[in-house]
Amino acid sequence: MTSAYIKEEHEIFRQSLRKFLDKEAYPFYEKWEEERMIPREFWLKMGEQGFLCPTIDEDYGGSGVDFGFAVVINEELERVGSGLVGIGLHNDIVVPYITAYGTTEQKQKWLPKCATGEMITAIAMTEPGTGSDLAGIKTTAKLEGDHYIVNGQKTFITNGIHSDLIIIACKTDPNAVPAHKGISLLAVERNTQGFSRGRKLNKIGLHCQDTAELIFEDCKVPKENLIGEEGKGFLYLMEKLQQERLVVAIAAQIAAEEMLKMTIDYVKSREAFGKSISRFQNTQFKIAEMATDIEMGRAFLDQLIVEHMKGKDVVTKVSMAKWKLTENARKIATDCMQLHGGYGYMEEYEIARRYRDIPVASIYAGTNEIMKVIIAKNLGL
Structure with missing residues (x-):
């Protein structure tokens, strides 16, 4: 059955991606499962071939194509194995927060590296005591001068080990009523003071996909890393x-x-x-x-x-x-x-x-x- 959104250019793209995966993914997937990690080199190769973040505007290093190309990538990665889910998360879940709500400066700083694979992203919502009830998160971010001071923990974070840029959901107004109006999104970069990674979690499945705990202890995040407006995170x-x-x-x-x-x-x-x-x-x-x-x-x-x-x-x-x-x-x-x-x-x-x-x-x-x-x-x- 031919999907209505699939055109000739999508099929040409699919064939190119399949050839790439036949060479760079299928032969190594079992090894990645055993090693419990997908090497960063694979991300860089994906980026080099234009298979990361293709929907990003060309001005920021993407191809500016439609979501149909993203669907093709997700389908072909899943055929290799479910452990490649972190790439789809990077391409189609995390990066869209930056393209939709980020400032021009944020886009210029982060998006080109997201497209090359130099920068791997994650999104951190879930906490040890909070899953489906997002409004109940406990991680706080208090603005002090030019920085937000972040305290809290996140868990079950896809790309938790590899990630260089993590969008976190946090409470900038813990007293907001209703509670969800106090939630904001901040982008935390690798090596930020006060940010550390906890355990790399040992899962029943998705063995090659890195999932981890993230810890924020008086973590200093520049106020310029606020995604969109304060209080609109939810x-x-x-x-x-x-x-x-x-x-x-x-x-x-x-x-x-x-x-x-x-x-x-x-x-x-x-x-x-x-x-x-x-x-x-x-x-x-x-x-x-x-x-x-x-x-x-x-x-x-x-x-x-x-x-x-x-x-x-x-x-x-x-x-x-x-x-x-x-x-x-x-x-x-x-x-x-x-x-x-x-x-x-x-x-x-x-x-x-x-x-x-x-x-x-x-x-x-x-x-x-x-x-x-x-x-x-x-x-x-």
């Missing part, structure tokens, strides 16, 4: 979470497609009771069910991407896609592993890694329970 987060959740939905859809593909190949080649297990009715029914869910998910997702690219408000549909496609992928991972039999539990088979990697997609970027709350609210309930 509003900015709500505006940009639409695209973040869309990126998660895209990855989940590709993961499901890849798992089905490898499982079909496996059941055709594996024999039991004197015939291919693809010929057993249970196998055929399971495959048929998964293929149908995947095809329906793809149709909904592609239309959603078109609407998003047109600038439409698709918060409700994005919330639907995020929860439904991640749930689909999680169920498909289980069914595909079962169809692999004992071999599905072996690390040498990719389905084992996919089975580990997919569950977190229903947790980050807003849990699926929060997605249902948003859907219900927007339906007038």
Whole structure:
């Protein structure tokens, strides 16, 4: 099925990216998983080839292309492995805060390096005691002279180890009523006084993706690093979470497609009771069910991407896609592993890694329970 937003230039770009990944990613991915880290050299190579932040204006080192190119990048990276999610976060989740709300000076300072891979970004919202309830964050930023003094901790931060520029959600007015009106966004640079990294977190899956704790102890952040206006951080987060959740939905859809593909190949080649297990009715029914869910998910997702690219408000549909496609992928991972039999539990088979990697997609970027709350609210309930 050809997506409505995909033009000839997108397909040419996809083929170029695939050739790059065939050479620079696929042969090394298992090693990166074992080493629990994607090397910075890979980021630099991505940047050199124009595969980082392509939607940034040409004035700031990007290509100035549409979101369709970002979709292609996210799809092809997910085909390699879910551990590359940090690149999509950099390209399509963090950098857009700078392009949308940053000053000209901030854009000139940071965006060119984001596009080359010299500067890796992260966004820090979650805290040890605060997840879905963003208004309840405890990290504070008090303006003293030319600097904000930041105190607090963040956790589960994607790109937490590699990051050179971190956009943090913090309370610049702890007494604001309602509480969310006291939230602002600050950009914290590597080597900032008072900023340190805690543990590199050991996760069930996404092994090559660096996730870490961040610590701010009287951290001195120049007031020029305020993103947008003070007190509007929560509003900015709500505006940009639409695209973040869309990126998660895209990855989940590709993961499901890849798992089905490898499982079909496996059941055709594996024999039991004197015939291919693809010929057993249970196998055929399971495959048929998964293929149908995947095809329906793809149709909904592609239309959603078109609407998003047109600038439409698709918060409700994005919330639907995020929860439904991640749930689909999680169920498909289980069914595909079962169809692999004992071999599905072996690390040498990719389905084992996919089975580990997919569950977190229903947790980050807003849990699926929060997605249902948003859907219900927007339906007038």
